[in-house]
Amino acid sequence: MTPFGRTFRLVCDDPAVPVVEGLLRAQGFDFEPEPFFVHARRLVREPFPLGESLAARFGLVYIQDRSSMLPPLTLAPPVGASVLDMCSAPGSKTGLLSRLVGPQGFVFASEPSADRLATLRANLRRTGSVNTATAKAMAQDLPFADGTWGHIQLDPPCSGWGTVDKNPKVMEVWSGSKTAPLVALQKTLLEKAVALLRPGGVVLYSTCTTNIEENEDQTAWALETLDLDLAPLAEPAGFVFEPPHRPGLDGVLRVAEDSDGQGFFLARFTKRGAPSATPVAPAQKKDLPGTRLNLAKMVGGDGLDLTRLPRGEVYDFGGKAFFLHERALALMPDSLRWQGFPLGKVAGKGDRAKFTPGPLARMLLAEDPARAACDVFEADDTGILERLLTGQSVPFRQGGGSVGLYYRGLAVGWLARKGGRVLWSAK
Template sequence: MTTTLRTFRLTCAERDVPVVESLLEAQGFAFEPEPFYAPARRLVREPFPLGESLASRFGHIYIQDRSSMLPPLLLDPRAGASVLDMCSAPGSKTSLLSRLVGRDGFVFAAEPSADRIGTLRANLRRTGSANAATAKVQAQDLPFPDGSWDCIQLDPPCSGWGTVDKNPKVMDLWGESKTGPLVALQKTLLSKAASLLAPGGTVLYSTCTTNVEENEAQVAWALDRLDLELEALAAPPGFVFGEPELGGVDGVLRVAADSDGQGFFLARLRKRADGCANSGPQTHERCLPGSRLDVSRLAGCRGLAWDALPPGELYDFGGRVFFLHREALARVPASLRWQGYGLGKVAGRGDRATFRPDGQARLLIPDPGGRTDVMDVDDAEILERLLSGQSLEFRPGSGPVGLTYRGLPMCWLSRKGKRLVLSVK
């Protein structure tokens, strides 16, 4: 399996692609487009680690193996769809789902690990995935009603044999004699996905292993035991795919050993349309621990790009401001603790309460020249100086200042007198 090449995808708006690419090129990176997804790129020249590039540091690209991009692309949710991501961390596929469903779509991401959900939430913030909500929960324990989701992504824990080039110890950790618990968990998660799917809904099952017991054998089991049928997947261009290693599962995809990218297995399963009646999404009345915010009455909110947010509400949870998606408010049962998208903090009380955007809440930065303080720069070296801890001179005032690069929103800067400093690195 060829995994030495470096691939990434652009996370910016389509109109900003030329600016992000020029920022990469200004630092010496060269790349070319991938044929299977328009925002995907493969590196041709990497003068220093791509993760240290300005485009990466400010969240406008996401470094991701090309095979790992396939599950969301092959689930292929429509714009505006609601998607359940059952096993989400570190967020590579979750943030891509967020991009695919668009501003009016919604992604609910489940992750049981306390450490990994922190990484998931950090990556969703970096990529500006405001249309996603997260919960620390085992996917098999999700309390959603049966038949309440039309699209589910299931990339369960697996032996990872397809990543052996990058993780040479994986065969020691998950050799053939040690995969039994993983196989059992995958069956449990497939059963849960089948119960949560509405008739006609689809689940994209994927793994990064080459183990037939976790791949074709699991699909065969699901076809035999669950109310699911297999949909044939069209092979995306730019990959080499091998034949299924079991009969009766034609239409699954297995990234072959001589293909670029990690080893991956993918299968798309549809719930039979004549299955159990769809209970559909249910609206839940609940009393949230926070309080709803009215931005029109809060200092520091005037002039921000609130229209960039999806449909939903702003809530104050002990001074921390979160955006809560309308679909999350309607769908998530009161028994499940979850988190929306962090936007910043509220300082002070009453008439003196002031909103301060989080440094990474770049989606709230208005166009340069608006009423809110925004500093637009056109030299990449200025961004590098900020990251090194240097400050920039700016007109006196109060409150944070939005930073843009040739009109591209980058971050919020803290103001200290006449100087601006980076508030998040």
């Protein structure tokens, strides 16, 4: 691995790219495009940590190692696809998958650790990944019916030898026979992935280690043992790859040590059998424990733009409004406790129930501020945004309801109104 500038990706649609890049440059950052993904960038000037930038704090950019972007890009789910991300935290790959499949696509992410699940959910919330759902679950125990998924991303726990520049002790922690439990778990997860994959479906197996036992050996085992064929991968531009460390595995990718980015291994498989024209039967459903909401008819709903939400429903669970994608409603079995995307808070009941959008629920704002049904605060310089993010309130006209925050025409989030002032309330 060679020294290189920090990499990140833009979390916005193509028309907003100049605005987000301009926001970064206004704070002194400079960067150049990466050749392997249209929204990937490499920093060439970082006046202070990128994670503290306005763009990062508003969820308009996401810091991610360039190699870590490869699994979603090589899985390459089409727009509108449903994807299972089996080992998801901290959510870097989940968030990229969310962007790739688009609003009408769906990504389900599982994570067994409560702390890591909280990080996953926070990252998805900040990046506006409204087409996702999450659950605290061990991936090998997910209760989906066999053949449910057409695309699966499996980036299992591994020894992490490819991250030695960032984690110098990783080779010592996972040396020798210490990797045996990881190798066994990876096999279990591969078996589960194949069971959940429909015939003709695709699973992308990846690790951030250089260990042959977790990479080429696992690939060979999967081809010999499971109902899988290897789907050769083209080499993305901008990386140096080395040949596989076992013969007969042409088409897997191993990021070389002298390449920019972490050491990564990727293998793409397809499940044998003809794709079925019959859709997977919906999971058996009981009534959800929450209350279904019609945001448009609630107090505060008249200022929302609901056209940017995917197809689905909104439910009140204990005073919090969550968006539940229609694919989640169809696929999630009753035995799985899962969570949709948080949109805001609910207070009161019946005709007096009030909805308050969360600060980061920018998908409830009109793309064009001139067409917004809510009051709009338009910021043209970074000074105003910096004041808001440091907890300061700024003057605004009197009125009621939340205020849409835009930066040079780009929807950023929602401000709370306090008398004749507005403030940013996200923690």
